[in-house]
Each structure stands twice: as C-alpha cells, then as structure tokens.
Amino acid sequence: MPFEHFVSLDCSMSRGGKCSIVLPPRSPLGTVAGLSYLHEDTWPAVFLCLRHGQACVRSDQNILQRVEPMGLFRLPLWQIVSECGHEDCGRPHTTYADKAQDWATLVKLILIATPSIRCGDHSLVWRGDLMRGVEFAHNSLMR
Numbered sequence: 001m002p003f004e005h006f007v008s009l010d011c012s013m014s015r016g017g018k019c020s021i022v023l024p025p026r027s028p029l030g031t032v033a034g035l036s037y038l039h040e041d042t043w044p045a046v047f048l049c050l051r052h053g054q055a056c057v058r059s060d061q062n063i064l065q066r067v068e069p070m071g072l073f074r075l076p077l078w079q080i081v082s083e084c085g086h087e088d089c090g091r092p093h094t095t096y097a098d099k100a101q102d103w104a105t106l107v108k109l110i111l112i113a114t115p116s117i118r119c120g121d122h123s124l125v126w127r128g129d130l131m132r133g134v135e136f137a138h139n140s141l142m143r
C-alpha cells in the first residue's frame with residue numbers, strides 16, 4: 001500500500017478544514033526511501049497555506065505518514081526564495097507551498113495571501129519581482 005509523507009499546518013485547528021502539505025518523493029526537504037522519509041538539514045522549514053494566508057514553521061518532528069489516497073492529482077511543491085522588499089532589507093526567506101501548477105499562479109496567490117513572516121524588526125514584504133521558485137513534482141511513477 002503506498003504511503004505519503006506530509007506536514008499538517010496550524011490553520012487546521014483554528015479555521016476549519018484540514019490543511020496539510022504533502023512532501024514529494026524528492027525535494028530540498030528530503031527523500032522518500034521505502035517507508036521512511038530521510039529529511040535534509042533544511043528543517044525547521046516554513047510552509048505557506050495559501051488558502052488561509054498563513055505561514056507555519058514545522059520541524060522534522062512534524063513529518064507525518066499516511067496511506068496515500070488513490071488516484072489523487074497533486075500539485076507540485078514549490079521552494080520559494082523571497083527577498084524582502086522592505087526598504088534596504090533584501091533578506092532572503094525560504095518557504096514552501098503547493099496550490100499552484102505554474103509559477104505565475106503561485107506568485108499571484110502569495111501576493112493575495114501575503115502570509116505574515118517576521119523579518120528583523122518588520123514583516124517580510126512580498127514582491128513578485130524579488131521571488132524565485134523551484135518546483136518539485138509528485139511523480140508517482142518514480143516510486
């Protein structure tokens with residue numbers, strides 16, 4: 001029976017609905033090896049729920065496993081590096097999100113959601129032209 005690894009997000013509790021992000025077989029976060037998930041040292045990692053506009057920090061202790069639902073189409077996981085657009089800041093922030101098939105849509109969703117992330121003494125200022133992303137597919141043929 002195929003399993004998938006995922007993290008559930010804070011918004012699951014507070015705002016109804018279960019939000020989670022499924023980790024693809026291979027990404028900067030780690031690699032699926034049989035039934036285990038071999039995580040990289042990129043954790044703790046910041047995940048964005050673009051449905052509720054929330055950013056959520058998860059550690060490798062929060063990686064969960066469940067039976068993979070059959071025949072479910074999965075949007076890719078995106079690793080997003082955003083330089084803060086606050087005046088003279090430019091600090092890079094790495095986050096992860098799903099919910100979009102292509103980069104233009106993802107940027108649009110992030111700019112609508114503008115999840116709140118601490119950046120020094122201010123909040124990260126999201127700007128489309130200061131963001132770049134890499135996508136990691138859920139390729140079930142690779143399992």
Ligand SMILES: [Zn+2]
Nearest residue numbers: 011019049052
């Ligand atoms: Zn959510």
Ligand SMILES: [Zn+2]
Nearest residue numbers: 084086089119
């Ligand atoms: Zn900043």
